[in-house]
Amino acid sequence: MLSFTQHTLKSQLIPKGFHGMKILQFSDLHLGYYFSLQHLSQIVSKINAENPDIVLFTGDLIDDYQTYTEAPFVASILKNIQAPFGKFSIYGNHDHGGYGTEYYDHIMRESGFELLHNSEKRIRLLDNSEISIFGLDDMLLGKPKIAETLQHAKQNIYTIVLVHEPDIAPQIATYPINLQLSGHSHGGQVQIPFLGAIITPSLAKEYTEGFYNIQGLTLYVNRGIGRTRVPFRFMSKPEITLFILQHS
Template identity: 65%
Template sequence: MTKITRRAFLKKSFCFSLYTLLTSGIGYYYARHIEPSLLVVTRHSIRSPLIPKSFHGMKIVQFSDLHLGYYYSLPRLAKVVNRINQEKADIVFFTGDLIDDQRSCPFTSRIAPILQRIHAPFGKYCIYGNHDHGGYGTELYKVIMNESGFILLQNSEQRIRLVDGSEIAILGIDDMMLGNPKLEQTLRLARQELYTIVLVHEPDAASVIAQYPVNLQLSGHSHGGQVQLPIIGPVITPPLAKKYIEGFYTVSNLTVYVNRGLGMTRVPFRFFAQPEITVFTLQHGE
Protein backbone atom coordinates (compact mmCIF):
# COMPACT_ATOMS: atom_id res chain seq x y z
CA MET A 1 0.00 0.00 0.00
CA THR A 2 1.42 3.42 -1.01
CA LYS A 3 1.96 5.79 1.93
CA ILE A 4 0.73 9.33 1.28
CA THR A 5 2.57 12.28 2.82
CA ARG A 6 0.79 14.97 4.80
CA ARG A 7 1.60 17.58 2.14
CA ALA A 8 0.30 15.36 -0.65
CA PHE A 9 -2.86 14.70 1.35
CA LEU A 10 -3.38 18.43 1.94
CA LYS A 11 -2.85 19.18 -1.74
CA LYS A 12 -5.34 16.53 -2.80
CA SER A 13 -7.82 17.84 -0.25
CA PHE A 14 -7.44 21.44 -1.42
CA CYS A 15 -7.68 20.44 -5.07
CA PHE A 16 -10.88 18.59 -4.28
CA SER A 17 -12.14 21.68 -2.42
CA LEU A 18 -11.24 23.83 -5.41
CA TYR A 19 -13.12 21.54 -7.75
CA THR A 20 -16.13 21.74 -5.46
CA LEU A 21 -15.84 25.52 -5.30
CA LEU A 22 -15.49 26.01 -9.03
CA THR A 23 -18.39 23.71 -9.77
CA SER A 24 -20.62 25.47 -7.27
CA GLY A 25 -22.65 28.40 -8.58
CA ILE A 26 -20.84 31.38 -7.02
CA GLY A 27 -17.31 30.00 -7.29
CA TYR A 28 -17.79 28.91 -10.88
CA TYR A 29 -19.23 32.27 -11.91
CA TYR A 30 -16.38 34.22 -10.29
CA ALA A 31 -13.55 32.05 -11.69
CA ARG A 32 -15.13 31.74 -15.12
CA HIS A 33 -16.61 35.19 -15.73
CA ILE A 34 -15.38 37.78 -13.22
CA GLU A 35 -11.68 37.30 -12.53
CA PRO A 36 -10.73 36.54 -16.17
CA SER A 37 -12.27 39.87 -17.21
CA LEU A 38 -10.35 41.87 -14.60
CA LEU A 39 -7.21 43.76 -15.58
CA VAL A 40 -4.61 44.78 -13.02
CA VAL A 41 -1.84 47.24 -13.87
CA THR A 42 1.19 46.58 -11.66
CA ARG A 43 3.87 49.28 -11.45
CA HIS A 44 7.52 48.88 -10.54
CA SER A 45 10.72 50.90 -10.65
CA ILE A 46 13.89 49.30 -12.01
CA ARG A 47 17.04 51.02 -10.77
CA SER A 48 20.62 50.37 -11.87
CA PRO A 49 23.81 52.39 -12.34
CA LEU A 50 24.03 50.76 -15.78
CA ILE A 51 20.80 52.41 -16.90
CA PRO A 52 21.99 55.55 -18.73
CA LYS A 53 20.89 58.89 -17.31
CA SER A 54 19.11 59.66 -20.56
CA PHE A 55 16.93 56.55 -20.03
CA HIS A 56 15.94 57.70 -16.54
CA GLY A 57 12.13 57.85 -16.32
CA MET A 58 11.50 55.77 -19.44
CA LYS A 59 8.46 53.50 -19.20
CA ILE A 60 8.34 49.89 -20.36
CA VAL A 61 5.04 48.00 -20.62
CA GLN A 62 5.04 44.20 -20.63
CA PHE A 63 2.01 42.13 -21.59
CA SER A 64 1.91 38.41 -22.16
CA ASP A 65 -0.08 35.22 -22.79
CA LEU A 66 -3.19 36.50 -24.52
CA HIS A 67 -4.23 33.04 -25.75
CA LEU A 68 -6.67 34.57 -28.20
CA GLY A 69 -9.44 32.25 -29.25
CA TYR A 70 -12.45 30.72 -27.57
CA TYR A 71 -11.59 32.09 -24.11
CA TYR A 72 -10.25 35.51 -25.17
CA SER A 73 -11.97 37.71 -27.72
CA LEU A 74 -10.95 40.55 -30.01
CA PRO A 75 -13.05 43.14 -28.11
CA ARG A 76 -11.16 42.20 -24.96
CA LEU A 77 -7.86 42.57 -26.85
CA ALA A 78 -8.94 46.04 -27.99
CA LYS A 79 -9.53 47.04 -24.35
CA VAL A 80 -6.04 45.81 -23.46
CA VAL A 81 -4.52 47.87 -26.26
CA ASN A 82 -6.38 50.97 -25.09
CA ARG A 83 -5.16 50.37 -21.54
CA ILE A 84 -1.56 49.98 -22.71
CA ASN A 85 -1.78 53.24 -24.65
CA GLN A 86 -3.10 55.04 -21.57
CA GLU A 87 0.26 54.30 -19.92
CA LYS A 88 2.11 56.24 -22.66
CA ALA A 89 4.89 53.66 -22.75
CA ASP A 90 8.21 54.36 -24.42
CA ILE A 91 8.87 50.66 -25.05
CA VAL A 92 6.44 47.72 -25.22
CA PHE A 93 7.30 44.02 -24.80
CA PHE A 94 5.06 41.06 -25.61
CA THR A 95 6.46 37.88 -24.07
CA GLY A 96 4.65 35.23 -26.07
CA ASP A 97 1.52 33.09 -26.56
CA LEU A 98 -0.64 35.24 -28.81
CA ILE A 99 -3.20 32.66 -29.99
CA ASP A 100 -4.20 29.62 -27.97
CA ASP A 101 -4.66 27.33 -30.99
CA GLN A 102 -4.02 28.72 -34.47
CA ARG A 103 -5.87 25.82 -36.09
CA SER A 104 -9.20 26.72 -34.50
CA CYS A 105 -8.96 30.52 -34.12
CA PRO A 106 -11.48 32.09 -36.54
CA PHE A 107 -10.20 35.67 -36.50
CA THR A 108 -6.43 35.54 -37.10
CA SER A 109 -6.65 38.10 -39.93
CA ARG A 110 -8.19 40.67 -37.58
CA ILE A 111 -5.55 40.62 -34.86
CA ALA A 112 -2.83 42.75 -36.46
CA PRO A 113 -5.00 45.86 -37.04
CA ILE A 114 -5.71 45.96 -33.29
CA LEU A 115 -2.09 45.40 -32.19
CA GLN A 116 -0.97 48.04 -34.69
CA ARG A 117 -2.65 50.65 -32.50
CA ILE A 118 -0.16 50.13 -29.67
CA HIS A 119 2.07 53.20 -29.58
CA ALA A 120 5.66 53.01 -28.34
CA PRO A 121 8.11 55.58 -29.75
CA PHE A 122 11.20 53.52 -28.93
CA GLY A 123 9.87 50.25 -30.26
CA LYS A 124 7.60 47.25 -29.80
CA TYR A 125 9.35 43.91 -29.32
CA CYS A 126 8.12 40.33 -29.03
CA ILE A 127 9.29 36.74 -28.67
CA TYR A 128 7.81 33.33 -29.38
CA GLY A 129 5.88 31.40 -26.75
CA ASN A 130 5.15 27.69 -26.94
CA HIS A 131 1.63 28.26 -28.31
CA ASP A 132 3.04 30.50 -31.05
CA HIS A 133 4.99 27.53 -32.41
CA GLY A 134 2.28 24.97 -31.62
CA GLY A 135 -0.17 23.83 -34.28
CA TYR A 136 2.27 24.80 -37.04
CA GLY A 137 1.72 28.44 -36.13
CA THR A 138 5.34 29.64 -36.30
CA GLU A 139 5.01 31.53 -39.57
CA LEU A 140 1.53 32.86 -38.80
CA TYR A 141 2.73 34.43 -35.55
CA LYS A 142 5.68 36.00 -37.35
CA VAL A 143 3.41 37.51 -40.01
CA ILE A 144 0.90 38.86 -37.48
CA MET A 145 3.54 40.46 -35.27
CA ASN A 146 5.41 41.97 -38.21
CA GLU A 147 2.17 43.46 -39.55
CA SER A 148 1.50 44.78 -36.03
CA GLY A 149 4.77 46.72 -36.02
CA PHE A 150 6.55 44.47 -33.52
CA ILE A 151 10.18 43.46 -33.89
CA LEU A 152 10.40 39.70 -33.39
CA LEU A 153 13.50 38.70 -31.45
CA GLN A 154 14.40 35.06 -32.08
CA ASN A 155 17.79 34.32 -30.52
CA SER A 156 18.83 37.84 -31.39
CA GLU A 157 19.74 41.24 -29.97
CA GLN A 158 18.33 44.69 -30.49
CA ARG A 159 19.91 47.89 -29.13
CA ILE A 160 17.75 50.85 -28.16
CA ARG A 161 19.94 53.89 -28.77
CA LEU A 162 19.14 57.53 -28.03
CA VAL A 163 20.42 60.58 -29.86
CA ASP A 164 23.20 61.10 -27.29
CA GLY A 165 24.60 57.65 -28.11
CA SER A 166 23.51 55.98 -24.86
CA GLU A 167 21.88 52.59 -25.23
CA ILE A 168 20.47 49.48 -23.60
CA ALA A 169 20.35 45.97 -25.05
CA ILE A 170 17.34 43.70 -25.54
CA LEU A 171 17.93 39.97 -26.08
CA GLY A 172 15.11 37.68 -27.21
CA ILE A 173 15.24 33.89 -26.81
CA ASP A 174 13.20 31.50 -28.95
CA ASP A 175 10.66 29.42 -27.04
CA MET A 176 12.31 26.88 -24.75
CA MET A 177 9.70 24.14 -25.28
CA LEU A 178 8.76 24.10 -28.97
CA GLY A 179 11.22 26.50 -30.56
CA ASN A 180 14.92 26.30 -31.32
CA PRO A 181 16.39 28.25 -28.40
CA LYS A 182 20.05 29.15 -28.71
CA LEU A 183 20.35 30.23 -25.13
CA GLU A 184 24.09 30.33 -24.54
CA GLN A 185 24.85 31.63 -28.04
CA THR A 186 22.44 34.54 -27.58
CA LEU A 187 23.48 35.28 -24.01
CA ARG A 188 27.10 35.61 -25.06
CA LEU A 189 26.03 38.86 -26.75
CA ALA A 190 25.47 40.41 -23.30
CA ARG A 191 28.10 42.95 -22.20
CA GLN A 192 29.11 43.66 -18.62
CA GLU A 193 29.06 47.42 -19.14
CA LEU A 194 25.68 47.56 -20.94
CA TYR A 195 22.29 47.31 -19.23
CA THR A 196 20.71 44.20 -20.75
CA ILE A 197 17.15 42.88 -20.69
CA VAL A 198 16.34 39.31 -21.75
CA LEU A 199 12.89 38.33 -23.01
CA VAL A 200 12.22 34.60 -22.62
CA HIS A 201 8.78 33.04 -22.43
CA GLU A 202 9.56 30.35 -19.86
CA PRO A 203 10.77 31.82 -16.53
CA ASP A 204 12.71 28.77 -15.32
CA ALA A 205 15.44 29.58 -17.84
CA ALA A 206 16.68 32.02 -15.17
CA SER A 207 19.17 29.56 -13.71
CA VAL A 208 21.12 29.63 -17.00
CA ILE A 209 20.57 33.31 -17.77
CA ALA A 210 21.92 34.29 -14.35
CA GLN A 211 25.35 32.98 -15.39
CA TYR A 212 25.70 35.84 -17.91
CA PRO A 213 25.91 39.63 -17.46
CA VAL A 214 22.16 40.12 -17.82
CA ASN A 215 20.34 42.56 -15.55
CA LEU A 216 16.63 41.89 -16.06
CA GLN A 217 14.68 38.87 -17.32
CA LEU A 218 11.04 39.32 -18.36
CA SER A 219 8.91 36.19 -18.78
CA GLY A 220 5.32 34.96 -18.89
CA HIS A 221 4.03 31.41 -19.47
CA SER A 222 2.99 30.66 -15.88
CA HIS A 223 -0.28 32.65 -15.80
CA GLY A 224 0.57 33.09 -12.13
CA GLY A 225 -0.60 29.52 -11.71
CA GLN A 226 -3.96 30.58 -13.24
CA VAL A 227 -5.62 28.93 -10.24
CA GLN A 228 -4.20 29.53 -6.75
CA LEU A 229 -5.23 28.11 -3.40
CA PRO A 230 -4.44 29.25 0.14
CA ILE A 231 -1.48 27.37 1.68
CA ILE A 232 -1.00 25.24 -1.44
CA GLY A 233 -0.45 28.14 -3.84
CA PRO A 234 -0.62 27.71 -7.63
CA VAL A 235 -1.99 24.36 -8.77
CA ILE A 236 -1.79 24.77 -12.55
CA THR A 237 1.82 25.41 -13.53
CA PRO A 238 3.17 24.43 -16.96
CA PRO A 239 6.62 22.95 -17.58
CA LEU A 240 9.48 25.44 -17.12
CA ALA A 241 7.30 27.61 -14.86
CA LYS A 242 7.53 25.51 -11.72
CA LYS A 243 10.11 27.54 -9.83
CA TYR A 244 9.36 31.13 -10.85
CA ILE A 245 5.62 31.70 -11.04
CA GLU A 246 4.73 35.37 -10.58
CA GLY A 247 6.32 38.65 -9.64
CA PHE A 248 9.93 39.39 -8.75
CA TYR A 249 12.78 36.98 -8.02
CA THR A 250 16.49 37.51 -7.56
CA VAL A 251 18.77 34.85 -9.03
CA SER A 252 22.39 35.71 -8.30
CA ASN A 253 22.75 39.20 -9.85
CA LEU A 254 19.77 38.72 -12.16
CA THR A 255 16.36 40.28 -11.49
CA VAL A 256 13.49 38.15 -12.83
CA TYR A 257 9.92 39.30 -13.33
CA VAL A 258 7.16 36.84 -14.26
CA ASN A 259 4.02 38.42 -15.67
CA ARG A 260 0.73 36.59 -14.90
CA GLY A 261 -0.48 37.13 -18.46
CA LEU A 262 -3.96 37.99 -19.67
CA GLY A 263 -5.64 34.91 -21.09
CA MET A 264 -6.28 31.30 -20.16
CA THR A 265 -5.43 27.87 -21.46
CA ARG A 266 -6.42 24.29 -20.63
CA VAL A 267 -9.25 25.41 -18.31
CA PRO A 268 -11.38 28.58 -18.66
CA PHE A 269 -10.74 29.74 -15.09
CA ARG A 270 -8.66 32.25 -13.21
CA PHE A 271 -8.72 32.13 -9.42
CA PHE A 272 -6.56 34.46 -7.31
CA ALA A 273 -4.33 34.99 -10.35
CA GLN A 274 -5.69 38.18 -11.86
CA PRO A 275 -4.68 39.13 -15.43
CA GLU A 276 -2.02 41.82 -15.48
CA ILE A 277 -0.15 44.39 -17.50
CA THR A 278 3.17 45.41 -15.98
CA VAL A 279 4.66 48.90 -16.14
CA PHE A 280 8.36 49.33 -15.36
CA THR A 281 9.95 52.74 -14.93
CA LEU A 282 13.70 52.79 -15.56
CA GLN A 283 15.83 54.75 -13.10
CA HIS A 284 19.52 55.56 -13.16
CA GLY A 285 21.24 55.06 -9.80
CA GLU A 286 22.47 52.62 -7.19
Protein backbone atom coordinates (compact mmCIF):
# COMPACT_ATOMS: atom_id res chain seq x y z
CA MET A 1 0.00 0.00 0.00
CA LEU A 2 1.39 3.38 -1.04
CA SER A 3 2.18 5.76 1.81
CA PHE A 4 1.75 9.52 1.43
CA THR A 5 3.92 11.37 3.92
CA GLN A 6 3.60 15.11 4.45
CA HIS A 7 6.11 17.34 6.19
CA THR A 8 6.55 21.06 6.81
CA LEU A 9 9.90 22.65 6.05
CA LYS A 10 10.52 25.80 8.10
CA SER A 11 13.25 28.34 7.47
CA GLN A 12 13.82 32.07 7.60
CA LEU A 13 15.46 31.68 4.20
CA ILE A 14 12.20 30.54 2.62
CA PRO A 15 10.76 33.74 1.12
CA LYS A 16 7.28 34.83 2.18
CA GLY A 17 6.09 34.35 -1.38
CA PHE A 18 6.99 30.65 -1.17
CA HIS A 19 5.07 30.17 2.09
CA GLY A 20 2.65 27.29 1.57
CA MET A 21 4.26 26.09 -1.67
CA LYS A 22 4.06 22.32 -2.11
CA ILE A 23 7.06 20.30 -3.28
CA LEU A 24 6.45 16.64 -4.08
CA GLN A 25 9.20 14.02 -4.21
CA PHE A 26 8.92 10.56 -5.71
CA SER A 27 11.71 8.12 -6.41
CA ASP A 28 12.88 4.67 -7.49
CA LEU A 29 10.08 3.44 -9.73
CA HIS A 30 12.11 0.58 -11.23
CA LEU A 31 9.72 0.14 -14.12
CA GLY A 32 9.78 -3.35 -15.55
CA TYR A 33 10.56 -5.17 -12.31
CA TYR A 34 7.06 -5.98 -11.06
CA PHE A 35 6.05 -2.39 -11.81
CA SER A 36 3.97 -1.77 -14.93
CA LEU A 37 2.82 1.19 -17.01
CA GLN A 38 -0.59 0.77 -15.40
CA HIS A 39 1.03 1.19 -11.99
CA LEU A 40 2.81 4.28 -13.31
CA SER A 41 -0.48 5.79 -14.48
CA GLN A 42 -1.92 5.27 -11.01
CA ILE A 43 1.08 7.01 -9.44
CA VAL A 44 0.69 9.98 -11.80
CA SER A 45 -2.98 10.31 -10.80
CA LYS A 46 -2.06 10.25 -7.12
CA ILE A 47 0.62 12.90 -7.65
CA ASN A 48 -1.76 15.22 -9.48
CA ALA A 49 -4.38 14.78 -6.77
CA GLU A 50 -2.00 16.54 -4.36
CA ASN A 51 -1.78 19.64 -6.62
CA PRO A 52 1.98 20.08 -6.16
CA ASP A 53 3.71 23.29 -7.21
CA ILE A 54 7.04 21.56 -7.86
CA VAL A 55 7.68 17.87 -8.57
CA LEU A 56 11.06 16.23 -7.99
CA PHE A 57 12.09 12.75 -9.15
CA THR A 58 15.23 11.46 -7.47
CA GLY A 59 16.23 8.70 -9.87
CA ASP A 60 15.90 5.05 -10.92
CA LEU A 61 13.10 5.23 -13.46
CA ILE A 62 13.58 1.85 -15.18
CA ASP A 63 15.10 -1.20 -13.52
CA ASP A 64 16.99 -2.52 -16.56
CA TYR A 65 17.10 -0.50 -19.77
CA GLN A 66 18.53 -3.42 -21.75
CA THR A 67 15.55 -5.69 -21.16
CA TYR A 68 12.67 -3.23 -20.71
CA THR A 69 10.55 -3.13 -23.87
CA GLU A 70 7.97 -0.48 -22.94
CA ALA A 71 10.33 2.49 -22.56
CA PRO A 72 8.82 4.29 -25.61
CA PHE A 73 5.51 4.60 -23.76
CA VAL A 74 6.80 5.99 -20.46
CA ALA A 75 7.04 9.67 -21.45
CA SER A 76 3.41 9.85 -22.59
CA ILE A 77 2.38 8.92 -19.04
CA LEU A 78 4.91 10.96 -17.07
CA LYS A 79 4.16 14.10 -19.09
CA ASN A 80 0.68 14.16 -17.49
CA ILE A 81 2.19 15.19 -14.15
CA GLN A 82 1.20 18.80 -13.50
CA ALA A 83 3.45 21.19 -11.59
CA PRO A 84 3.19 24.92 -12.40
CA PHE A 85 6.66 25.81 -11.07
CA GLY A 86 8.44 22.92 -12.75
CA LYS A 87 9.32 19.23 -12.79
CA PHE A 88 12.93 18.26 -12.12
CA SER A 89 14.84 14.99 -12.11
CA ILE A 90 18.29 13.52 -11.51
CA TYR A 91 20.08 10.33 -12.50
CA GLY A 92 20.00 7.25 -10.28
CA ASN A 93 22.43 4.37 -10.66
CA HIS A 94 19.92 2.30 -12.66
CA ASP A 95 19.47 5.21 -15.08
CA HIS A 96 23.12 4.90 -16.10
CA GLY A 97 23.23 1.10 -16.08
CA GLY A 98 22.42 -0.97 -19.16
CA TYR A 99 23.20 1.90 -21.56
CA GLY A 100 20.34 3.88 -20.07
CA THR A 101 22.10 7.25 -19.80
CA GLU A 102 20.90 8.78 -23.07
CA TYR A 103 17.56 6.99 -23.00
CA TYR A 104 16.74 8.33 -19.54
CA ASP A 105 17.68 11.84 -20.62
CA HIS A 106 15.36 11.52 -23.62
CA ILE A 107 12.43 10.12 -21.63
CA MET A 108 12.58 12.77 -18.92
CA ARG A 109 12.86 15.65 -21.37
CA GLU A 110 9.95 14.25 -23.40
CA SER A 111 8.02 14.07 -20.12
CA GLY A 112 8.55 17.77 -19.41
CA PHE A 113 11.12 17.19 -16.66
CA GLU A 114 14.27 19.28 -16.52
CA LEU A 115 17.19 16.96 -15.89
CA LEU A 116 19.54 18.52 -13.35
CA HIS A 117 22.92 17.05 -14.23
CA ASN A 118 25.49 18.74 -11.98
CA SER A 119 23.47 21.91 -12.43
CA GLU A 120 21.25 24.44 -10.67
CA LYS A 121 17.76 25.78 -11.25
CA ARG A 122 16.48 28.94 -9.56
CA ILE A 123 12.74 29.11 -8.94
CA ARG A 124 11.92 32.82 -9.05
CA LEU A 125 8.63 34.57 -8.31
CA LEU A 126 7.36 37.84 -9.77
CA ASP A 127 8.69 39.72 -6.74
CA ASN A 128 12.16 38.31 -7.58
CA SER A 129 12.29 36.16 -4.45
CA GLU A 130 13.75 32.74 -5.16
CA ILE A 131 14.86 29.34 -3.96
CA SER A 132 17.52 27.15 -5.53
CA ILE A 133 17.48 23.49 -6.57
CA PHE A 134 20.72 21.69 -7.45
CA GLY A 135 20.91 18.25 -8.98
CA LEU A 136 24.00 16.04 -8.90
CA ASP A 137 24.86 13.12 -11.15
CA ASP A 138 24.68 9.63 -9.67
CA MET A 139 27.45 8.88 -7.18
CA LEU A 140 27.97 5.25 -8.23
CA LEU A 141 27.78 5.14 -12.02
CA GLY A 142 27.70 8.79 -13.04
CA LYS A 143 30.24 11.58 -13.05
CA PRO A 144 29.23 13.77 -10.11
CA LYS A 145 30.92 17.13 -9.81
CA ILE A 146 30.14 18.05 -6.23
CA ALA A 147 32.62 20.85 -5.62
CA GLU A 148 32.31 22.33 -9.10
CA THR A 149 28.51 22.38 -8.83
CA LEU A 150 27.87 23.33 -5.21
CA GLN A 151 30.47 26.10 -5.09
CA HIS A 152 27.71 28.23 -6.60
CA ALA A 153 25.36 27.71 -3.62
CA LYS A 154 24.53 30.94 -1.77
CA GLN A 155 24.28 31.38 2.00
CA ASN A 156 21.27 33.70 1.69
CA ILE A 157 19.11 31.51 -0.59
CA TYR A 158 17.11 28.48 0.57
CA THR A 159 18.82 25.66 -1.30
CA ILE A 160 17.79 22.08 -2.05
CA VAL A 161 20.12 19.43 -3.44
CA LEU A 162 18.87 16.32 -5.23
CA VAL A 163 21.27 13.38 -5.07
CA HIS A 164 20.24 9.77 -5.50
CA GLU A 165 22.47 8.21 -2.85
CA PRO A 166 21.87 9.52 0.70
CA ASP A 167 25.18 8.56 2.31
CA ILE A 168 26.98 11.39 0.53
CA ALA A 169 25.25 13.79 2.95
CA PRO A 170 28.30 14.53 5.17
CA GLN A 171 30.10 15.86 2.10
CA ILE A 172 27.04 17.88 1.00
CA ALA A 173 26.89 19.35 4.51
CA THR A 174 30.17 21.19 3.93
CA TYR A 175 28.34 23.53 1.54
CA PRO A 176 25.56 26.06 2.33
CA ILE A 177 22.77 23.57 1.58
CA ASN A 178 19.54 23.51 3.57
CA LEU A 179 17.92 20.30 2.35
CA GLN A 180 19.16 17.15 0.62
CA LEU A 181 16.55 14.88 -0.97
CA SER A 182 17.59 11.33 -1.81
CA GLY A 183 16.19 7.90 -2.60
CA HIS A 184 18.12 4.72 -3.50
CA SER A 185 17.62 2.93 -0.17
CA HIS A 186 14.04 1.69 -0.67
CA GLY A 187 13.88 2.04 3.10
CA GLY A 188 15.78 -1.24 3.15
CA GLN A 189 12.89 -2.75 1.11
CA VAL A 190 12.79 -5.65 3.57
CA GLN A 191 12.90 -4.87 7.28
CA ILE A 192 12.98 -7.34 10.13
CA PRO A 193 11.60 -6.37 13.57
CA PHE A 194 14.39 -5.43 15.99
CA LEU A 195 16.97 -5.76 13.21
CA GLY A 196 15.80 -3.08 10.78
CA ALA A 197 16.68 -2.88 7.10
CA ILE A 198 18.47 -5.94 5.74
CA ILE A 199 18.77 -4.94 2.06
CA THR A 200 20.72 -1.71 1.84
CA PRO A 201 22.64 -0.84 -1.32
CA SER A 202 26.00 0.87 -1.42
CA LEU A 203 25.83 4.51 -0.25
CA ALA A 204 22.48 3.92 1.48
CA LYS A 205 23.64 2.09 4.58
CA GLU A 206 23.93 4.98 7.03
CA TYR A 207 20.72 6.78 6.08
CA THR A 208 17.83 4.54 5.03
CA GLU A 209 14.59 6.49 5.42
CA GLY A 210 13.10 9.70 6.73
CA PHE A 211 14.77 12.75 8.25
CA TYR A 212 18.34 13.15 9.46
CA ASN A 213 20.37 16.15 10.58
CA ILE A 214 23.99 16.14 9.48
CA GLN A 215 26.03 19.12 10.65
CA GLY A 216 23.08 21.45 10.10
CA LEU A 217 22.02 19.87 6.81
CA THR A 218 18.54 18.37 6.71
CA LEU A 219 18.49 15.08 4.80
CA TYR A 220 15.31 13.32 3.76
CA VAL A 221 15.51 9.80 2.34
CA ASN A 222 12.46 8.72 0.38
CA ARG A 223 11.69 4.97 0.49
CA GLY A 224 10.81 4.96 -3.20
CA ILE A 225 7.94 3.21 -4.95
CA GLY A 226 9.25 0.20 -6.86
CA ARG A 227 11.32 -2.85 -5.99
CA THR A 228 14.58 -4.36 -7.15
CA ARG A 229 16.55 -7.57 -6.54
CA VAL A 230 13.62 -9.17 -4.70
CA PRO A 231 10.00 -8.80 -5.91
CA PHE A 232 8.47 -7.62 -2.64
CA ARG A 233 8.68 -5.17 0.24
CA PHE A 234 8.24 -5.97 3.91
CA MET A 235 7.75 -3.28 6.57
CA SER A 236 8.94 -0.67 4.09
CA LYS A 237 5.93 0.87 2.39
CA PRO A 238 6.39 2.57 -0.97
CA GLU A 239 6.29 6.31 -0.49
CA ILE A 240 5.46 9.64 -2.07
CA THR A 241 6.49 12.66 -0.01
CA LEU A 242 4.90 16.11 0.07
CA PHE A 243 6.83 19.00 1.61
CA ILE A 244 5.10 22.26 2.55
CA LEU A 245 7.39 25.28 2.62
CA GLN A 246 6.94 27.65 5.55
CA HIS A 247 8.57 31.03 6.07
CA SER A 248 9.45 31.38 9.74
